[in-house]
Amino acid sequence: MTDKTPEPEAEPEGELTLRTLAMPADTNTAGDIFGGWVLSQMDIAGGMVAGERAQGRVATVAVDAMKFIRPVKVGDVLCVYCDVVRVGRTSIAVEIEAWVKRDRIGSREKVTEALFTFVALDADGKAREVSAS
Numbered sequence: 001m002t003d004k005t006p007e008p009e010a011e012p013e014g015e016l017t018l019r020t021l022a023m024p025a026d027t028n029t030a031g032d033i034f035g036g037w038v039l040s041q042m043d044i045a046g047g048m049v050a051g052e053r054a055q056g057r058v059a060t061v062a063v064d065a066m067k068f069i070r071p072v073k074v075g076d077v078l079c080v081y082c083d084v085v086r087v088g089r090t091s092i093a094v095e096i097e098a099w100v101k102r103d104r105i106g107s108r109e110k111v112t113e114a115l116f117t118f119v120a121l122d123a124d125g126k127a128r129e130v131s132a133s
């Protein structure tokens with residue numbers, strides 16, 4: 001007999017860091033939102049979290065395991081969740097998930113995820129140590 005128990009609805013992992021609305025200006029020729037726009041929102045959110053942890057300027061040094069899972073449509077609310085998963089000597093790795101609320105109020109779906117690595121920078125743009133804690 002098949003178990004008909006519904007799967008529990010997946011929940012975003014991490015802290016809600018950024019919410020924004022997908023606008024017509026961000027579309028590709030097919031009318032969906034550009035992946036680059038979504039990536040950019042994730043970079044902004046991750047940079048805020050990493051900059052807070054580093055207590056200063058950071059730069060993105062790597063984006064790994066980027067997965068575009070579902071398209072984003074005009075009118076969706078994009079919500080970006082960040083989770084600091086590793087702090088190295090100068091680097092901070094942040095697992096980032098982007099979810100949408102379809103047409104502002106509809107169902108919630110995970111659309112993209114990736115592991116971003118940021119490096120703390122000094123005033124000369126060189127890597128600097130991130131303090132413990």
Ligand SMILES: CC(=O)SCCNC(=O)CCNC(=O)[C@H](O)C(C)(C)COP(=O)(O)OP(=O)(O)OC[C@H]1O[C@@H](n2cnc3c(N)ncnc32)[C@H](O)[C@@H]1OP(=O)(O)O
Pocket residue numbers: 059060061062087088089090091092117119125126127
């Ligand atoms: C090209 C663009 O405009 S991209 C947009 C914005 N980003 C930038 O401008 C960053 C451009 N890059 C840089 O300026 C340099 O790579 C810097 C200053 C960030 C780092 O330079 P370096 O000091 O030579 O890097 P270094 O090899 O020592 O690595 C620094 C840290 O980053 C980590 N790192 C470097 N490359 C990667 C990578 N591909 N993936 C994961 N972590 C990495 C290292 O492991 C190290 O971490 P740790 O100190 O915690 O152990």
